[in-house]
Amino acid sequence: MSNLDLRPPATPCAAGPTGPVRDLRPGRPVPLGESTVVRRLLPTLGRRMVGAWCFVDHYGPDDIADEPGMQVPPHPHIGLQTVSWLHAGEVLHRDSLGSLQTIRPRQLGLMTSGRAISHSEESPRPHRHAPILHGAQLWVALPGERRHTEPAFEFHTDLPHIAGGNGLRATVILGTLDGATSPGTVHTPLVGADIALAGGTDARLPVEQDFEYAALAMAGEAEVDGVPLPVGSLLYLGTGRRELPVRATADAAFMLLGGLPFEERLIMWWNFIGRTQEDIAQAREDWATGTRFGEVKGYDGARLAAPELPPTPLKPRGRTR
Structure with missing residues (x-):
């Protein structure tokens, strides 16, 4: 995933206060490539990170039957991991390691840039791709001791599932949730999970008290910790919980993102994360x-x-609003 902004601001990666929070934010529409518009949910003014998660775009559901779909040309990354996650459609990943992989719904495409990598993302050409495109693209910041690691690409189709009872099911994308651990490589304590709620769900999801969390609404009308989630919104939840109440009167889905608060001072500019x-x-x-x-x-x-670098110096900042 790329940030295609030709005048990207210097973005200090930071987050807000500790303790439980219920901060609901809508996505900001951002054009991506030739024909895709995404909802940018991180970073935003006042909210820069959730654990090591530092960039979140949600897109679709979009009817691309007669459209090019996602077309993101080759672009570079340093200091981060990219996570591709689909609910519908297909994305063809190419990278400078020689990887060529079509990613489909509920399959994990995980790219670690380390010191340097470049990649492209595209829907298969017209009349060859699925008619609906819906998913999320996310970045994870690498900690200082891992930011110069060798680049890598992982593709996982066999991800662990949790049946939480009372209509809740979860797929663990990255990290660990309720004792289930994804095979994807992580470099800091974190979790990413796809939560599906059947109509009538009234359940409690166990979470880590020291982690901060956010919920990205993917479909339907989920209610998380008493807050209704409009599709495409992000609910920041803070820290301090041992369980997370979730409800749905009709089928719904959201992504749960969390991790230990990331304390390093970072600069995020364009498609790079540095110090x-x-x-x-x-x-x-x-x-x-x-x-x-x-x-x-x-x-x-x-x-x-x-793009050109801004005229003012780029300064690393910590976890401040």
Whole structure:
């Protein structure tokens, strides 16, 4: 997933207060590629991270039967992991490691950029892709000791499931939830899960008291901790809970994102996460000159050009509003 903003602001990755919170935020519409509009939910003003989760886009359901669908040209990343998660449709992933993988609903595409990687994402060409596209793209910030690791791509189809009773079912995408652990590689204590609620669900989901959490509404009308979730919204929940009440009068789904609050000071600019102005400037220069990030082969089109750096210095910041 790329940030296609040609004038990206310097985004301090930060989060808010500790303790239970119920902060509901709508998504901000952002064009992505040729024909996709996403709802950007992280980062936003006043809310930068949930654990190590630092970037969340929700898209669809979109009817793309006669449209190109998702078309995101080759672009670079450092210092993060990307998570692709679909409820409907298909996304074809290519990267500079030579990976070529079609990702389908409830399959995990996990790319670790480490020191440097580039990739593209696209719907299979017209008349070959599914008619509906619906999903989420997310980033996870890598901790300092792992940010220069070797790049990697993982694809997992066999993810653990939880039957919570009273109409609740969950798929663990990353990390651990209620004793079930995803095979996806993580570098900080976190969780990402897809929660499905049958109509009439009234259940309690066990969570970690030290984790902060947020719920991304994917479908239907879920109610989390007493708050109704409009589709495409993000409910920040803070920390301090041992269980999370969830309800639904009709079938609904949401993604649960959480983790230990991320304490490192970061800079997030364009598609890079670094610690210093020099980190970001060097990554931009390396992408512009065709070094370090490798080549994405097979994409029918030009790669993304890096925007100009802002005139003011980029400064790392901590977990502040």
